[in-house]
Amino acid sequence: xxxxxxxxxxxxxxxxxxxxxxxxxxxxxxxxxxxxxxxxxxxxxxxxxxxxxxxxxxxxxxxxxxxxxxxxxxxxxxxxxxxxxxxxxxxxxxxxxxxxxxxxxxxxxxxxx
Amino acid sequence: xxxxxxxxxxxxxxxxxxxxxxxxxxxxxxxxxxxxxxxxxxxxxxxxxxxxxxxxxxxxxxxxxxxxxxxxxxxxxxxxxxxxxxxxxxxxxxxxxxxxxxxxxxxxxxxxxxx
Numbered sequence: 001x002x003x004x005x006x007x008x009x010x011x012x013x014x015x016x017x018x019x020x021x022x023x024x025x026x027x028x029x030x031x032x033x034x035x036x037x038x039x040x041x042x043x044x045x046x047x048x049x050x051x052x053x054x055x056x057x058x059x060x061x062x063x064x065x066x067x068x069x070x071x072x073x074x075x076x077x078x079x080x081x082x083x084x085x086x087x088x089x090x091x092x093x094x095x096x097x098x099x100x101x102x103x104x105x106x107x108x109x110x111x112x113x
Numbered sequence: 114x115x116x117x118x119x120x121x122x123x124x125x126x127x128x129x130x131x132x133x134x135x136x137x138x139x140x141x142x143x144x145x146x147x148x149x150x151x152x153x154x155x156x157x158x159x160x161x162x163x164x165x166x167x168x169x170x171x172x173x174x175x176x177x178x179x180x181x182x183x184x185x186x187x188x189x190x191x192x193x194x195x196x197x198x199x200x201x202x203x204x205x206x207x208x209x210x211x212x213x214x215x216x217x218x219x220x221x222x223x224x225x226x227x228x
Binding site: 042043 | 156217
């Protein structure tokens with residue numbers, strides 16, 4: 001079944017620096033999504049990249065997808081203290097219940113002012 | 114602010130209590146979800162409703178009982194819970210469940226503590 005693994009598990013940077021998080025997965029996907037979760041809150045959808053896309057931008061976010069390596073990366077440029085949150089990649093689980101979104105373990109990002 | 118509203122924000126209940134979690138969305142979404150999230154873990158899918166019909170139950174114990182009274186509302190009825198059921202319960206909605214997956218919109222969750 002599908003499973004996502006984020007790397008690193010935790011990341012601490014200074015404001016203004018770039019943050020890169022990686023996600024690897026096991027089985028074929030239609031698309032991969034990234035979500036942000038502030039402490040104790042719900043998840044917020046950031047960006048969706050389809051399997052036929054290699055790169056996508058949204059504001060300070062840049063997502064890449066390499067289907068041959070079954071991996072994706074999320075880059076946050078010029079980070080701000082408000083970017084402090086956990087970031088999850090998510091993809092569909094075709095091995096189990098079809099079409100369900102399975103979340104990776106997440107990367108906890110801390111941006112120090 | 115989220116467009117998916119969950120109530121209550123916090124809930125403390127004993128193991129013999131019966132309580133309900135509520136979720137509401139007015140985005141016209143036809144798929145609604147319950148996720149359970151333990152501390153420092155990713156959300157885990159519990160139930161999926163599609164067009165008000167239960168389409169997925171991820172082997173959730175019967176002490177959790179979902180209900181979808183209409184396309185805007187989703188409830189989770191709780192009975193005889195165990196302390197290990199303490200977690201953040203997240204509701205989400207999406208336009209539809211199909212191959213071209215539409216993003217999930219989450220509420221801020223109900224923090225449940227079972228004593």
